[in-house]
Amino acid sequence: TECTQKLKSSLRKRFCCVFEGLAKAGNPTLLNQIYTELYITEGGDREINEEHEVRQIEATSRKQRVQEKTIRQENIFKASPEKDKPIRTVVTKGVAGIGKTFLTQKFALDWAENRSNQDIQFIFPFTFRELNVLREKRFSLVELVHHFFNESKEAQICRFNDFQIVFIFDGLDECRLPLDFSNNEVLTDVTESTSLDVLLTNLIRGKLLPSARLWITTRPAAANQIPPECVDIVTDVKGFTDVQKEEYFRKRFVDQKQASMVISHIKMSQSLRIMCHIPVFCWISATVLENVLKTRQGRELPKTLTELYIYFLLVQSKVKQLKYEGGAETDLTWSPESKTMIESLRKLAFDQLQKGNLIFYETDLAGSGIDIKAASVYSGVFTQIFKEERGIYQDKLFCFIHLSVQEFLAALHVHLTFVNSGVNLLDDRQPKQRVSKAFKNQPNVRKLHQTAVDKALQSPNGHLDLVLRILIGLSLPANQTLLRGLQTQTANVSQSNQETAEYIKKKISDGLSAEKSINLFHCLNELNDRSLVDEIQQYLRSGSLSTRKLSPAQWSALVFILLSSEKGLDVFDLKKYSASEEALLMLLPVVKASNKALLRDCTLSEKTCEVLSSVLGSQSCCLREVDLSHNDLEDAGMTAFSPSCSLRSLNMSNNNLGESGLQRIFLRTQSSKLRELDLSNNNLRDAGVQQLCSGLGTPHCTLQTLRLSGCLVTGKGCGYLASALSSNPSHLTELDLSYNHPGVVGKQMLSCEQKQWKLANLRSLHMNSTCRSTLRYDILLFISLDMNSVNRHLRLSDNNTEIRQVEDEQPYPDHPNRFQTCWQLMCRNGLTGRCYWEVEWKGAALISVSCKGIKRSGKSEDCRFGRNDQSWTLECSDVFGFAVWHVNRETTIPSPSAPHRVGVYLDHPAGTLSFYNVSFGRLKHLYTFCATFTEPVYPSFGLWSGASVSLCSAASKKL
Numbered sequence: 001t002e003c004t005q006k007l008k009s010s011l012r013k014r015f016c017c018v019f020e021g022l023a024k025a026g027n028p029t030l031l032n033q034i035y036t037e038l039y040i041t042e043g044g045d046r047e048i049n050e051e052h053e054v055r056q057i058e059a060t061s062r063k064q065r066v067q068e069k070t071i072r073q074e075n076i077f078k079a080s081p082e083k084d085k086p087i088r089t090v091v092t093k094g095v096a097g098i099g100k101t102f103l104t105q106k107f108a109l110d111w112a113e114n115r116s117n118q119d120i121q122f123i124f125p126f127t128f129r130e131l132n133v134l135r136e137k138r139f140s141l142v143e144l145v146h147h148f149f150n151e152s153k154e155a156q157i158c159r160f161n162d163f164q165i166v167f168i169f170d171g172l173d174e175c176r177l178p179l180d181f182s183n184n185e186v187l188t189d190v191t192e193s194t195s196l197d198v199l200l201t202n203l204i205r206g207k208l209l210p211s212a213r214l215w216i217t218t219r220p221a222a223a224n225q226i227p228p229e230c231v232d233i234v235t236d237v238k239g240f241t242d243v244q245k246e247e248y249f250r251k252r253f254v255d256q257k258q259a260s261m262v263i264s265h266i267k268m269s270q271s272l273r274i275m276c277h278i279p280v281f282c283w284i285s286a287t288v289l290e291n292v293l294k295t296r297q298g299r300e301l302p303k304t305l306t307e308l309y310i311y312f313l314l315v316q317s318k319v320k321q322l323k324y325e326g327g328a329e330t331d332l333t334w335s336p337e338s339k340t341m342i343e344s345l346r347k348l349a350f351d352q353l354q355k356g357n358l359i360f361y362e363t364d365l366a367g368s369g370i371d372i373k374a375a376s377v378y379s380g381v382f383t384q385i386f387k388e389e390r391g392i393y394q395d396k397l398f399c400f401i402h403l404s405v406q407e408f409l410a411a412l413h414v415h416l417t418f419v420n421s422g423v424n425l426l427d428d429r430q431p432k433q434r435v436s437k438a439f440k441n442q443p444n445v446r447k448l449h450q451t452a453v454d455k456a457l458q459s460p461n462g463h464l465d466l467v468l469r470i471l472i473g474l475s476l477p478a479n480q481t482l483l484r485g486l487q488t489q490t491a492n493v494s495q496s497n498q499e500t501a502e503y504i505k506k507k508i509s510d511g512l513s514a515e516k517s518i519n520l521f522h523c524l525n526e527l528n529d530r531s532l533v534d535e536i537q538q539y540l541r542s543g544s545l546s547t548r549k550l551s552p553a554q555w556s557a558l559v560f561i562l563l564s565s566e567k568g569l570d571v572f573d574l575k576k577y578s579a580s581e582e583a584l585l586m587l588l589p590v591v592k593a594s595n596k597a598l599l600r601d602c603t604l605s606e607k608t609c610e611v612l613s614s615v616l617g618s619q620s621c622c623l624r625e626v627d628l629s630h631n632d633l634e635d636a637g638m639t640a641f642s643p644s645c646s647l648r649s650l651n652m653s654n655n656n657l658g659e660s661g662l663q664r665i666f667l668r669t670q671s672s673k674l675r676e677l678d679l680s681n682n683n684l685r686d687a688g689v690q691q692l693c694s695g696l697g698t699p700h701c702t703l704q705t706l707r708l709s710g711c712l713v714t715g716k717g718c719g720y721l722a723s724a725l726s727s728n729p730s731h732l733t734e735l736d737l738s739y740n741h742p743g744v745v746g747k748q749m750l751s752c753e754q755k756q757w758k759l760a761n762l763r764s765l766h767m768n769s770t771c772r773s774t775l776r777y778d779i780l781l782f783i784s785l786d787m788n789s790v791n792r793h794l795r796l797s798d799n800n801t802e803i804r805q806v807e808d809e810q811p812y813p814d815h816p817n818r819f820q821t822c823w824q825l826m827c828r829n830g831l832t833g834r835c836y837w838e839v840e841w842k843g844a845a846l847i848s849v850s851c852k853g854i855k856r857s858g859k860s861e862d863c864r865f866g867r868n869d870q871s872w873t874l875e876c877s878d879v880f881g882f883a884v885w886h887v888n889r890e891t892t893i894p895s896p897s898a899p900h901r902v903g904v905y906l907d908h909p910a911g912t913l914s915f916y917n918v919s920f921g922r923l924k925h926l927y928t929f930c931a932t933f934t935e936p937v938y939p940s941f942g943l944w945s946g947a948s949v950s951l952c953s954a955a956s957k958k959l
């Protein structure tokens with residue numbers, strides 16, 4: 001314990017202060033004071049993620065509404081109740097600057113200050129940077145610990161097995177050891193010396209000191225250097241949520257008024273808002289804004305990303321000036337010294353970025369013209385940009401404080417090289433030397449921008465996206481003013497910026513991937529060109545979007561607006577934009593980023609399934625709930641859903657799914673997270689239920705609610721369900737089998753009392769065996785006409801089942817229910833349940849349901865079916881095809897040459913009324929009204945001149 005206390009005291013000293021930025025100038029901040037809780041989630045997957053980190057941050061900032069499991073820093077080793085074994089190894093991923101190092105330091109400090117995790121006797125924090133230095137040396141585990149932690153050596157602690165020990169390894173991405181897990185020999189003795197690589201691989205594999213716990217942090221791209229079987233849990237640091245961001249600024253500023261100004265300023269600028277999910281960027285923003293607020297003298301605060309970076313550079317050089325050269329505080333100009341230094345730094349940033357390097361050695365600095373002797377002065381002033389690390393016994397390592405700072409300097413280098421000397425560094429074909437004189441005299445950045453746009457679009461993982469955004473932003477007049485001292489020429493920007501904007505818009509209309517086109521919209525934003533976005537926003541505000549034919553560029557603008565809006569990504573409702581497959585395809589990136597997708601009744605087809613499957617299979621998909629009901633997906637419907645998709649709830653009711661559609665049901669696999677599945681009103685039959693049960697019966701299936709209402713299930717199907725429930729009894733709590741044909745035997749098989757499965761788990765079992773036919777609905781309606789409603793120009797025949805429009809008035813008696821002017825009639829059946837009926841039509845007819853109160857005389861829009869809120873109507877015409885009407889609003893339904901039989905399905909409790917085209921016993925969905933029916937509704941018909949309608953008898957119906 002004495003040793004524990006000593007270790008605690010040394011960790012307290014090491015981690016109590018953090019040197020943010022002005023490290024060498026001696027400006028320590030207390031970790032406990034500035035540390036702000038981070039948003040950390042459990043269970044990030046471990047696929048390689050090569051996407052550019054800024055893109056990942058954008059995806060993250062959109063994703064936060066999704067219900068993810070979050071973890072607090074101090075609970076990182078606490079297993080969740082779902083996990084049955086204790087956690088040995090935690091891998092924590094997160095992009096650069098997101099706070100991984102801070103997180104581990106806070107964990108160690110809290111322990112050292114006796115605040116948490118007191119069951120741990122020793123915490124030994126290492127960084128891979130330090131370990132790299134020792135990679136040629138041989139150590140035993142005991143020696144390694146003694147080497148770094150003197151206290152343990154003094155206390156001669158060797159029996160590590162007796163203690164609860166946590167090893168922290170920070171920054172796996174920087175590891176220069178081979179970590180050869182497959183070939184390294186096994187090592188189990190903590191006192192045996194070996195190479196560092198063998199030591200670490202054995203520790204991570206759990207061969208060496210299995211009782212220890214390990215915490216490894218890494219940037220995402222390096223995460224899978226560790227074999228998955230060695231990792232018990234993966235957590236993801238997502239940075240700050242909006243609330244945490246605010247909290248950070250409140251802590252950061254002593255003056256709370258200033259904090260509020262900064263917070264509201266960041267909220268208003270989209271670029272800044274998104275970037276500020278990265279803590280290091282919050283810190284950069286705070287540094288800049290604090291300074292600008294102090295000295296701006298009426299100047300506006302920087303609003304775009306590029307502006308903020310220029311200010312960052314200015315503020316840094318000003319600090320240098322103030323410290324070393326005695327400049328005035330409000331004077332934002334570049335001194336000759338800082339100009340020289342910026343020139344070297346930007347060259348370094350660009351050269352190393354080209355090579356993909358994020359960490360540099362002294363030799364790299366020398367190569368970019370940075371004087372090594374002077375580097376200490378640079379790092380004293382520019383530590384905020386340029387972080388100097390010193391490993392034990394090692395050369396100095398350098399990196400920019402954040403990748404985006406390196407990208408900014410690289411873009412600045414490209415811009416200034418072009419403006420000052422006419423050389424386009426991004427053009428591989430151009431000689432890298434001064435070009436023609438004419439060009440030199442009038443540098444026109446248009447050409448440079450176009451090469452940059454093309455280059456960025458070619459990059460498969462978006463590595464040049466941010467460089468492009470900043471490069472374009474640099475040529476904004478306001479930024480040009482800021483850069484004045486660095487440019488030897490004035491660029492001709494206003495004309496060329498317009499041309500760049502046009503070039504970008506043209507590229508956007510070429511149908512790019514969502515990520516690429518979103519980046520191009522950010523570029524337009526940097527140029528202050530919001531014309532495309534404003535146009536769409538105007539459509540959205542006026543509600544006219546669904547009636548317009550959008551161009552590809554306009555669709556991209558809509559995607560951009562939806563993805564970057566603060567609210568509204570939780571639920572995606574396709575009908576809000578346009579209930580069509582085209583709209584769905586165009587808006588897929590939005591679907592992918594939403595939590596819930598409402599795609600109900602949008603005339604979607606098989607193609608939808610293909611695209612949905614690619615969305616659901618992607619790593620960044622947020623969808624948890626999909627409603628695809630009332631489409632016509634048929635058996636292809638289930639192909640959209642792979643076992644690995646993370647859907648919790650799926651509604652596939654009313655889709656014409658047949659038994660073979662269930663062959664690909666995805667309940668069988670361990671990874672299925674589905675809790676709720678609605679397959680009601682499909683033609684599953686017993687064979688389909690059998691397929692379903694092969695998944696339902698496996699212990700992996702954790703489905704809680706299953707709806708199979710109206711699926712033609714008989715006693716046999718109930719048998720399959722009963723046996724599936726017997727083998728996997730503990731999850732399903734709700735089973736809806738209403739409107740099926742279980743028979744007495746089926747009911748008995750599913751009767752809970754007789755079974756050993758946990759009865760309480762089967763909460764509701766609705767069964768209704770009143771069906772008389774083999775049809776899927778309880779009533780195939782024998783509708784009969786209300787003779788008192790029939791208009792006098794309608795003649796009835798064939799036992800009052802056929803209605804025809806005629807010239808001569810029929811001698812019906814007066815009655816208040818009779819339609820006076822419209823050639824219409826109603827039936828007697830007031831419907832409140834689920835019913836289905838079919839009719840045949842000729843000529844042009846209205847097939848409708850209406851409320852009793854509909855007017856019988858007076859203005860035509862009060863009486864005519866579909867023209868008021870009392871009726872819901874399908875209009876069928878030989879000439880015009882199909883259209884639906886409600887409250888005088890018409891929606892046409894594209895349908896190939898129509899057979900003359902229509903099925904009507906009313907689900908009164910659910911508030912849906914669906915129309916189908918019936919051909920050879922197959923139903924083709926036409927349209928579904930969603931309504932709230934508060935009273936019984938009545939089948940009704942209207943006829944145009946010369947038309948006829950006949951009611952079909954139950955016997956003639958085949959399903």
Ligand SMILES: Nc1ncnc2c1ncn2[C@@H]1O[C@H](COP(=O)(O)OP(=O)(O)OP(=O)(O)O)[C@@H](O)[C@H]1O
Binds near residue numbers: 100
């Ligand atoms: N929880 C936090 N509270 C306050 N500031 C934070 C927090 N986390 C990070 N920061 C700020 O962000 C900076 C970078 O954080 P840190 O070094 O932990 O990132 P990292 O994820 O380890 O990055 P890298 O992968 O580049 O090493 C810190 O210096 C600090 O200014």
